[in-house]
Amino acid sequence: MGLSSSFKIIVTLAIVFVVFTRTSFADDDDDLSSGFYSKSCPKVFSTVKSAVHSAISNQRRIGASLLRLHFHDCFVNGCDGSILLDDTSSFRGEKTARPNNNSVRGFGVVDKIKAQVEKVCPGVVSCADILAIAARDSVAIVSKQYIYTHQNAAHILCRLVKKYN
DSSP states (O other): OOOHHHHHHHHHHHHHHHHHHHHHSOOOOSSSTTTTTTTTTTTTTHHHHHHHHHHHHHHHHHHHHHHHHHHHHEEEEESSSSGGGGOOOSSGGGGSTTTTTTOOOOHHHHHHHHHHHHHHTTTTTTTHHEEEEEEHHHHHHHHHHHHHHHHHHHHHHHHHHHHOO
């Protein structure tokens, strides 16, 4: 049973992203840690995961969009959240820059996640971190849903094959 092309694209983007971020941060010793928010905002991960899960439940393809949004943020000057910046009278943000304009999506979802995180721990979690956590969670959620769905389909197909052979 072959994998769908959208799942292959998501997996490929996830692998490229992991390789890209691991090589980008390989020499940094700037206190990067998965437990960074354990004291200052212990609910950040559950808050983001819940919001991402809700967004994916409403529109499944937003999972891939969040990963792509994070990739575009990291592509130019590192993973700094600058893709989320809006234009001002004196500044053109990355959001509307030519490579991103009408290309990346999911800004509204990230805005909702940021608002929820701000309610839990105001002024603590950076937009760059929210974007990274949302991308990670979206890949995990979509992958689990895909695997679960196709395992069930494969199981049913195997039962049918056994029954009629």
